[in-house]
Amino acid sequence: MTLRATTWQTVGPFFKIGLAWLYRDDLAAADVVGERVEITGRVFDGDGNSVPDAVLELWQANSRGKYAHPEDDQNKTLDKNFSGFGRIATDDQGRFHFTTVKPGQVPAPESSSKSGLTLAPLQAPHINVSVCTRGLLRRLVTRIYFPDESANATDFALLQVDPTRRSTLIAKRSASSTSKFDWDIVLQGPNETVFFDI
Numbered sequence: 489m490t491l492r493a494t495t496w497q498t499v500g501p502f503f504k505i506g507l508a509w510l511y512r513d514d515l516a517a518a519d520v521v522g523e524r525v526e527i528t529g530r531v532f533d534g535d536g537n538s539v540p541d542a543v544l545e546l547w548q549a550n551s552r553g554k555y556a557h558p559e560d561d562q563n564k565t566l567d568k569n570f571s572g573f574g575r576i577a578t579d580d581q582g583r584f585h586f587t588t589v590k591p592g593q594v595p596a597p598e599s600s601s602k603s604g605l606t607l608a609p610l611q612a613p614h615i616n617v618s619v620c621t622r623g624l625l626r627r628l629v630t631r632i633y634f635p636d637e638s639a640n641a642t643d644f645a646l647l648q649v650d651p652t653r654r655s656t657l658i659a660k661r662s663a664s665s666t667s668k669f670d671w672d673i674v675l676q677g678p679n680e681t682v683f684f685d686i
Contacts, residue, residue: 507543513576515546515588517569522551522589526668527632527659530582531619534676538582542621542673546574546586548614553592562595590634591615596644612639612646619673619683628683632671633658649682656681 516524531539549555549572554564556572572591576584593610612633619628633640635658640646646654656679662668673681 508577510575511577512574513584513586515548515570515572515574515586520551520569520589521567522570522592524587524667525590526585526587526665527615527671528583528585528662528668529671529673531578531584531621531673532582532675534674534680536677538578538580539621539675540578540580540582542578542582542584542619544576544578544584544673545618545620545627546576546588547616547618548572548588549591549594551589551592553594553610555594560594564592588615593639608639608642608644610639612637612643614643614645617673619675621675628675629686630673630681630683631657632669634669635659635661645684653682 516522531542531544533539547555549560550567550570552564552567554560554562554566556566556570570589574586574588576586578584591613593613596609596611614634615632617630617632619630631645633643633646640658646657649657656674659669659671662670675681
């Protein structure tokens with residue numbers, strides 16, 4: 489006899505049981521190099537309801553455009569005060585908040601091309617985001633881009649996305665501060681955030 493998950497069996501919500509010690513919503517130590525930014529938002533389901541038990545994992549380059557990972561062999565300086573990784577949970581209203589530094593540009597994959605166009609060798613500044621929540625057997629992967637970045641126009645990933653949906657990936661600058669941004673995640677429906685197959 490083999491045990492297999494059926495369509496009604498879902499993952500979680502187990503994220504708060506024994507995992508809270510792994511949460512980290514401040515990716516940047518006080519003396520980290522770069523422009524400090526704050527991002528807030530909410531996670532919504534397809535009906536517009538808040539998702540109170542989601543966990544987001546964040547992965548990004550430092551302000552110089554280098555990942556703290558052995559496979560990043562660029563000749564750029566690592567920042568000893570910046571790991572580039574964070575994990576945050578939504579609250580009862582589906583809200584999340586984290587602080588970090590604005591990432592620098594990293595190289596685009598060598599195979600990135602669309603319709604024969606030559607794209608920029610560097611990606612626009614972005615933060616990689618994985619979403620885990622009940623009902624998902626696999627994480628969802630998306631990105632946060634920053635507004636008013638000229639590199640957005642030539643970023644290989646953004647150019648793969650229908651122009652009418654690109655706004656779901658670009659954070660909005662807060663009216664209260666130039667270093668604060670708002671960015672929501674919608675899991676399904678007409679305003680669904682763009683998710684990438686990886």
